[in-house]
Amino acid sequence: MNKINSIRKDWKLIESFIDSNSKVLDIGCGEGGLINQLEKNIKADTRGIELNPELARKAIAQGLNVVQGNAEQDLNQYSNKSFDYVILSQTLQAMMKPKEVLFELLRIGAKAIVSFPNFGHWKIRLQLLLKGKMPVTEDLPFAWYETPNIHFFTIKDFQELCKKSNIVIEKSIGLSSRGRQFEIYQSFNEANLFTSEAIFLLSYQNYEPIKIKSKKKSFIKNSALAS
Numbered sequence: 001m002n003k004i005n006s007i008r009k010d011w012k013l014i015e016s017f018i019d020s021n022s023k024v025l026d027i028g029c030g031e032g033g034l035i036n037q038l039e040k041n042i043k044a045d046t047r048g049i050e051l052n053p054e055l056a057r058k059a060i061a062q063g064l065n066v067v068q069g070n071a072e073q074d075l076n077q078y079s080n081k082s083f084d085y086v087i088l089s090q091t092l093q094a095m096m097k098p099k100e101v102l103f104e105l106l107r108i109g110a111k112a113i114v115s116f117p118n119f120g121h122w123k124i125r126l127q128l129l130l131k132g133k134m135p136v137t138e139d140l141p142f143a144w145y146e147t148p149n150i151h152f153f154t155i156k157d158f159q160e161l162c163k164k165s166n167i168v169i170e171k172s173i174g175l176s177s178r179g180r181q182f183e184i185y186q187s188f189n190e191a192n193l194f195t196s197e198a199i200f201l202l203s204y205q206n207y208e209p210i211k212i213k214s215k216k217k218s219f220i221k222n223s224a225l226a227s
Contacts, residue, residue: 010197011037013173013181014087014113017201018042022084025049025109027071028091032059035066047083049074071104072096078108087113090197093149099161106167106204115199120154120192123177138177139196155184155192158200166205173199 011034018024020042026035029048038044048066050056056068071088072095086109088101093116095101105112117139127135134144142148155174162169172184174195184191184198 009175009179009181010089010115010199013175013199014089014115015041017113017171017199018044018085021045023047023082024085024087025078025083026087026089027075027105028088029059029064029066030055032062032064032066034087034089035059035064036062072101075101075104075108080107081110083109085109085111085113089113089115090117092116093151093153096150098151099165102161102167102202103165106202110203111170112202113199114202115197116153116158117149118155118174118192118195118198119152120156121177121196122193123196125193137196155195155198158198162200162202168203168205169200170203171201175199 014034015038018038021044022042023045024035024038024047026032026038026046026048029035029050030052032048035044035046035048039046046065048059048064049069049071050059050066051068051070053068056066059066071091086105088105092098092101092114102112102114105114119140121137121139123137124135124140127133127137136143140147140149159169161167174182174184174191175197176182176194177196182191184195
């Protein structure tokens with residue numbers, strides 16, 4: 001599956017996670033291809049933030065609501081739950097502090113959609129085993145000395161982070177290197193082998209408060225009767 005087809009498949013799946021007429025923020029939106037698609041197909045109210053000034057200008061020139069900014073520094077400008085969905089597509093592995101960014105997504109959005117290349121894919125494992133060098137694949141096409149990716153992680157790594165952080169994985173889809181898609185389950189170890197790219201729909205764990213009935217009133221009443 002070539003890179004362009006992979007991106008389009010990724011966008012289509014992201015779109016399927018989002019309800020119509022939702023308010024959406026796309027982080028690392030590039031020229032605005034995804035938010036343009038969401039506006040046309042599901043009438044989403046979209047915003048975008050892009051680090052590259054040239055790409056941000058191209059998005060703005062199309063009439064899209066995009067600002068130039070750094071997601072690791074500028075997300076604190078958004079108030080809590082100001083979006084229905086916040087999207088981070090193929091970017092988490094390029095963040096200096098991916099855990100903190102993930103928390104910010106779920107602070108400013110009711111739900112987060114995150115996609116990333118899976119470093120646990122069998123082709124990557126095989127290259128490491130046989131060549132003993134940092135792998136180069138269709139989804140990770142850069143040599144180690146020029147890659148924008150800082151943190152490589154697998155589906156299992158991401159699932160464990162979500163579990164430790166009380167983040168609910170509402171839905172997760174895997175894409176094989178040939179474009180086949182399948183649902184990822186927590187106990188499905190083969191997914192970590194065959195998934196080239198993963199897409200997760202996330203939300204925070206909401207705890208229902210436990211109501212404890214107080215016995216103070218009856219104790220006072222019984223004490224008064226005893227005296």
